[in-house]
Amino acid sequence: MKANRINLRLKKIILLSIWVIIYFKINFGVMRSTVFLALLENDQFFLNLIMILIIYLFCRQELDQSLKELNLSMIKKTLLTLIVLILTIYIYMTLVFDSFEVASQNYTIEFLFAAIIIAPLREELIYRYLFLSVTDSKMGKIVLGVISVLLFVYGHRHMHNGNLLAMMQVVFLSLGTIFLYLKEKNIFTAIVLHVMFNAFVIIMSLIY
Numbered sequence: 001m002k003a004n005r006i007n008l009r010l011k012k013i014i015l016l017s018i019w020v021i022i023y024f025k026i027n028f029g030v031m032r033s034t035v036f037l038a039l040l041e042n043d044q045f046f047l048n049l050i051m052i053l054i055i056y057l058f059c060r061q062e063l064d065q066s067l068k069e070l071n072l073s074m075i076k077k078t079l080l081t082l083i084v085l086i087l088t089i090y091i092y093m094t095l096v097f098d099s100f101e102v103a104s105q106n107y108t109i110e111f112l113f114a115a116i117i118i119a120p121l122r123e124e125l126i127y128r129y130l131f132l133s134v135t136d137s138k139m140g141k142i143v144l145g146v147i148s149v150l151l152f153v154y155g156h157r158h159m160h161n162g163n164l165l166a167m168m169q170v171v172f173l174s175l176g177t178i179f180l181y182l183k184e185k186n187i188f189t190a191i192v193l194h195v196m197f198n199a200f201v202i203i204m205s206l207i208y
Helices: 002-028 034-039 041-058 060-069 072-097 109-133 138-155 168-184 187-207
Strands: none
Touching: 002 041, 002 109, 002 138, 041 060, 041 109, 060 187, 072 168, 072 187, 109 138, 109 168, 109 187, 138 168, 168 187
16 A cells, blocks of 8 residues: 555656646747647647646546545535635735726637636646645645645736736635645545636626
8 A cells, every 4th residue: 555655656746747847848948849839739728638638547546536535515615615715806806906807708619618627627636636745744735835826826927917916816716726625635626616716707707
């Protein structure tokens, strides 16, 4: 059993290292590979799919077990966290910007699928699952949690035109998913929260 845990942790460290290289290449590197550039088309859709598949194949047993353990009590706690998250963002945006508005947009089916399903899956599997499960140390989780939030927020800078005050919404989402994952020890609670939050934002943009 201990050998299996060590083996799984090594796999996660390898996956996390690969992703960090890809992250910095995307955000700070120079793209010369036509294959890599092709993976980045359509908002990195194919790259996201590949990352999800690889993480699942490497960590299949643990992820399957987590999915089986997902229950109604966890879903209720996820809904409660979503409500608190939305209220927190509403209060923050009202205090800082005097309003809570989501820009109206026209969405394609491909975009909706990527935003509501693919992005939450990939982001939670990487930023929460990989980052926070490679160590059992409390201090290690705090350090890696802070790093994951910073990288997650920076990766979403284009959504808010680099406005640090507006990007606090992404920080709140990160903290909410981290809280759920660490409390329930089930990554699918964080995934469900992220899915519901993205769906809420999209619905609000359609209403407004």
